Amino acid sequence: MLVIDDDESVRRNIASFLADSGFSVTEAASGEDGISEYSSHHPDLVLCDLRLPDLDGLDVMQRIVHSDNETPVIVISGLGEINDVVQALRLGASDYLTKPIKDLEVLEHSVRRSLQQAKLLRDNARYSAELEDSNSQLRRS
Numbered sequence: 001m002l003v004i005d006d007d008e009s010v011r012r013n014i015a016s017f018l019a020d021s022g023f024s025v026t027e028a029a030s031g032e033d034g035i036s037e038y039s040s041h042h043p044d045l046v047l048c049d050l051r052l053p054d055l056d057g058l059d060v061m062q063r064i065v066h067s068d069n070e071t072p073v074i075v076i077s078g079l080g081e082i083n084d085v086v087q088a089l090r091l092g093a094s095d096y097l098t099k100p101i102k103d104l105e106v107l108e109h110s111v112r113r114s115l116q117q118a119k120l121l122r123d124n125a126r127y128s129a130e131l132e133d134s135n136s137q138l139r140r141s
Contacts, residue, residue, distance in 0.1 A: 004034035031055025
């Protein structure tokens with residue numbers, strides 16, 4: 001899992017909580033670092049702040065989703081503006097949380113739900129491919 005946030009205390013707090021919850025967590029303090037970290041390690045999930053010093057969080061999310069649309073991205077923002085929420089969800093965010101996250105159990109629930117949904121989508125794609133292959137073999141027989 002990758003946490004991208006320029007606020008060190010927020011990033012470390014989230015990363016520590018998720019690590020204590022059993023997740024393997026890496027961190028990035030900027031959008032460019034986050035994209036580089038994502039490209040190097042291909043984490044199962046990305047938590048990304050919207051307001052980053054170098055790149056807009058929506059741009060970071062869009063680049064990640066464009067390179068691999070199976071990786072869930074949870075957007076975190078201190079602003080909570082409805083336009084940002086709508087745009088993030090349209091771009092494929094699996095969830096949108098507002099800072100400060102007062103109850104980290106909500107974060108853990110969102111992470112687990114997003115990971116489960118991604119697993120179900122991968123399993124569904126695999127089963128569809130296997131079914132199509134079986135149907136092709138039956139037609140040839």
